[in-house]
Amino acid sequence: MKIGIVVGTRPEIIKMAPVIRECQNRGIPYFIIHSNQHYSEEMDSIFFKELELPSPHYNLGVGSGLHSNQTGNILIKMEPILVDEKPDVVLVQGDTNTVLAGALAASKLGIKVGHIEAGLRSYDRTMPEETNRIMTDHISDYLFAVGPNQQMILQKEGIDQNKIHTVGNTVSDSLFQHLEISALKSTILNDLQLTAGDYFLVTAHRASNVDISSNLMELLHLLDEMHANYTGTIVWPIHPRTQSKLKEFNITLPDYLQLIPPVGYLDFIQLQKHAKLILTDSGGIQEEACLLGVPSLTLRENTERPEAVEVGASELVGRNAEKAVKAAKQWLSREDYSWDNPFGDGHVAKYILDIITNTRNIEEEEKIV
Template sequence: MKVVSIVGARPQLVKLAPMAAAFAETAHRHVIVHTGQHYDADLSDVFFSGLGIPQPDVHLGIGSGTHGEQTGRTLAALDPVLAAEKPDWVLVYGDTNSTLAGALSAVKQHLPVAHLEAGLRSFNRAMPEEHNRVLTDHAADLLLAPTEEAMRHLASEGLAARARMVGDVMVDVCLRVRDSVLAGQQPPGELPEGIDAGAPYLLATMHRAENTDDGKRLATLVEALAALPVPVALLAHPRLVARADEHGVKLTQGAIRVGRPLPYAGMVRAVLGSVGVVTDSGGLQKEAYLLGRACTTLRPETEWSETLDGGWNVLVPDPGAMTADAWVRTATREAPTAGRTEPYGDGRAARRVVEVLASTPT
């Protein structure tokens, strides 16, 4: 069996790590195509080196642009690659423009498409990620769902016959890296200057368009972080830095200490060292849950609804609409004492994905 994996952004590279390892244990051929949607070294190169992912067989170097430009350039660049490779499966990951472009290129060439992390829904049609994931699910031949909730979403859209429950490959890599960090097998990550790893701090990230494109909203969110009584380690995504500069929003203010995005092991170490997480990232919500830290999500909804159980994750779409005391209590709350279940699987999802691909007729 020959499988082409199409990836392009940080979250997809994290998911690729356990998949590449699972394929390496077999005789199947695994071809990695990196679209270059994330071209910053902090969001790309460090994940290949830090997670032991083989270097891409093809790098398209697409770069940034509007959603239409980025998707269109990726689609055009992928067509000849897939035509030459003629794989048994094209495997696309998550919900980025690279995901949708990969699915479209494969479908147009009558190549079987499998969507990893299928069935997630925010039900917010203003999110570009929602468009990408819904369109990809309806185009794909095989839907690899991470949770029972995702399976229910697919069934409600008439896609149950194509869906398979495999678990979440992010669990595979998160638990493996957590164990290596706790065992002292990972180098210390670089927290922002002014953050003492031995003292309480909150870890924060923010990058989604709905939080960064509007200057007034961005300023409100930054001011809310700045007003917290605990130092905030803000790992600044390039999108956040660019939009803050564009809108004249100063990121380093009050409690905020700004740093660069971290390699995956560094991020896991930073979460473990924190007293909590504030983010709009889907992946970091889930990592906080897996690593036992309370998360405050700066959105009105989440695709990972299981993290809300027991108060591990709390949605705060507008900190400015809360009283100052309520915001502080929410963002700095302690982790719940209630135990966590395993809604995302047991850490062996990648192997199940390979087995399902190999056993499903094309």
Template sequence: MKIMNVVGTRPNFIKLAPLYRAFSSEPEMCSKIVHTGQHNSLSMSDVFFQQLALPQPDYNLCIKAGNATQQTADILVKFERVLAKERPDWVLVIGDVTSTLACALAAAQQGIRVVHVEAGLRSGDRQMPEERNRILTDALSELLFVTEPAGVQNLQREGIAAHKVHWVGNVLIDALIQYRSQAAELNTIEHLGLSGKSYVVCTLHRPFNVDTETSLRNVLELIETVSVLKTVIFPVHPRTQANLLKFGLEGQLMAMPNVRLLGPLSYLDFLNLMENAAAVITDSGGVQEETTYLQIPCLTVRPSTERPITLTLGTNQLIDDLSKQSIGQFIRESSDSKKAYKSSPVLWDGRSANRIAKIILAAHG
């Protein structure tokens, strides 16, 4: 049985690592990797393959830079050639990025069955490109692997046949559990001259937070407010960096005295930094999940989340109001060491990838 695993961005690489290991342990499975090249810089791609002990991709589509429409078109043409050559039994896609939908569509057009890992997540906001990608990919998929109960309910409402849907847990947490000790050995915080719980990690890159001058100014105001209370460690995403330069705001950020700017971090470095933080401020879906497992207070700068389990367990809060009062309250509460959180979500136990492998094999017959 041949399965082609598609990756394109940093979160995909992390989630593929436990899946690739699980597939490689099954003698009936031939597992290959296709990298679309959506993130293809050393800092955003190669270092993750190295740290996660993934082999070099069997194919790199090397798609061109451009907007989502241009990248989708490029992926469709190039991935179709790979499918014609390999004729896999299954194509596995992960998450909700441009590569996810484009490769699912290419496979479906060739009559090749699609596996979607992280299916069923819904924010309710179809203005988000990720939301549109999720909905369309789920509609094209033969097997849909869900991380939390809300995902099953969402798919039921959308009329997806129950036999296609499997609640298996979270492969992102599989990776975290496996690599947590290696991240600790790096001791990134010591190299940065930090002590545990003395700082807040900030990671913001979503278009609605950084793609306009007004929204980016709001982000800088948020960072400045937090920096009065705690040191802010801000690994700057390439998208955010480009817009800081575009709007002439880089100098304002660099002038903030209690803010430390870093380039994009490797997975292990960021994991160590996140685990030792007093709190995390983010707009990333994966970081919401990682902080929930680690029981680190998380402030999500978004009006909604597709991962409601992170809210019900108490570690994550949504914030659409970037007032100094609300931010200050969050930082003060995150410093309360007596605050207790509920246990980790069901099935976030490090064995999700193995469950997925068994289900695919059973479905293949």
């Protein structure tokens, strides 16, 4: 058994790390292909270092580009590696262009594909990620669904039930494995002079929010209103896409926003854990906030992760300032909150490898579902 593991962007590195570690623990032969869709130090190598991952065996160096260019380059560069390495399974995680290209390259060569985080649907076909999710799911042999919602979605789309395995999300493994060390090592709150429980944390990078200047301005108006209604700092580790759009549109940000470059995983866990409220359009952060017990406002009209809303951990506010202020008021007036965890028990990588190596205990699977 040999496994090819594909990564390309920040969240893929973080969510694939537990799978890589599990391969190492079990002595399963594997190799990592990094598309280098993300390449800036703070979006890429910092995570290999912090998560103590081996350097990728192959780095495709594709970098940024238009969708077809990026996807096509990954396809072209990945094929000879797969022909040479002959893995039994190629694993991809999530919904990026790297995921679609990795899955397609393997599938065309008759190599089995395992899609981690299968079955997510926003039903918003304007999102490039939605196309990637649907196409990857339909060419995968192992669909590692997060929960019963995703399992049902895949079955409704006609995917063979035997291919679907409901296991949770590896985001839970990564988060639980790094909570303690992040508390020990991170000095970010001190460094930024933040008081625990007294700041808002913001992230935004969705094309729909930041690529159109009027939408980006709407988002900034929402933050203005939050600032006008509540005291405390607003910290914003800015995604390079958003940074470049602010520059392109010549937008100057108000002083009350504490803008910082993207931070490492250990620092970001602490920033999330101690925020009074998180405002985000990120997929992974919707999950992590929910797992950490911190309420969030999802800066989107829809989400492929409705579970955070369903359990009462998040509210969809889009770019609507009024909705955001109202939702924040409700959260901030509450003394404490708790909700169920819909995103995994922290052993998801183990379940995935049990299934691939055919050692999965059926009783265990029924328990998780």
